[in-house]
Amino acid sequence: MTTRRTALRLGGAAVAAAAAVPALGPAATAQPHRFDPKPGSNGVGDPLFPTLGNGGYQVVHYDLAFDFTPVTYDFTATVKINARATQDLSAFNLDTDGHTIDAVTVSGRPATWELTSGQSGQEFTITPARPLHDGQAFTVEVRYRGNGKAPRLGLTGWRFGTDGGFASAAQSSRADTFLPCNDTPSDKATWTFHISAPKGFVATANGELTHKSRRADGSTVWHFALRERMATELIGIAVVKGTYLYGTSHRGLPLRHIVPQGQEEKYGPVVARTPDHLAWLEEKFGRYPFSVYGVHIYDGYTDALENQTLSLFSTNWFKPDANGRPGYETTMVHELVHQWFGDSVTPNDWQQAWLNEGPAVYYAGLYGEERGWSVLEDKMRATYEKLDAVRAADGPPGLPKALGGTNIYDGGALVLYALSVRAGRRKFDTVMREWVKRFKDSTYTSEAFIRHTVDVTGDRSLDPFLRDWLFGAVNPPMPGHPDWKATA
């Protein structure tokens, strides 16, 4: 699995390098490696955020100790990063925004550092006392502090509730408002968290709650471990006046949800729908990819977000729709789909995001249809009619100019719908099921999805078919629906 991951991450560069090797011949491989430390790059070349993330190393593990005081929003924190150099390094960057840095060490030795303004937040350049060798494992420890409401250079990932607490909503580039990190979805790592909460509050984080420890001041430190790798954008830390509600899926997966204190009776039946949602999706995609799941319902957030193992929802979602139906369940299914598409299988850069949002919209639509609430084909037709105009303004689904538009969401679902009609539902279902199995705990590109679809179906014509749908300036004809036309 490592081979595939490396090849995918390097993308075009890996292909170019592989092609160049035979031409250079044995003389090139005989060259002794000369230690030549240089600074790592200040970005990984994400088309939508060129300076997001950093080059020259890959993170293996983050350990975050976060000591937060509700109401004042002050915090002190320490992040310990285990990483491996991917080049000889004289210096390297982390992404950060709005923090006061107190101390930095690299592999136990004090390091020098400086903060400069970046494209989205700040670049945090660390110069270790001794340069690092390509392939060398090293640790970085940063002690820092700040205030949740302090001004920042970019948008913030902090969301504040009426309880004086907060929850993190970091997608797509704002994990750096919580911790110095390599803030790119291409660099996934395992995580441990130690989050303190005073009496009356609870803490959350991704993964399993391993234990709690009491401190002399009466506060509690909550310790969590996320064993599967996670991109920074998906951190789900919070300190809130909440209640943990527990359950299990039909297959025995542990579930833990956090709902507002005093509203357990209102939200208990809502979160109790999760086992049915899990069963419905596991039938389609196979086993849920992580060791725990749950939903966090919080009044400090206005949307819904697929934080890994712990989706975050606004309290505003959970009202019956105009027909008195629990239409919000389609949003619960949307975020649960993301645990496979987006969290376990993560975009290598943000221009690939249609394959996060497309499946989430498509399967939420299918769920609504099976419940008799809506008809997927009607929604897809309405999307088709408008998508030419959206492609012109915001870019096609596979080449968006920015995140958050219809092109990625409904447009991404339309690409999958077209594929399901063209390939047939049975083959389409196999493409999607095999995709999340093959790329589990890894990163992807649109190119990888095109190759995968041809592999699984044995149908080479699906390569140009998907390219037209993903990258074309206008909608191709919809298979089976020659009467569908653009109207805008």
Ligand SMILES: [Zn+2]
């Ligand atoms: Zn989504």
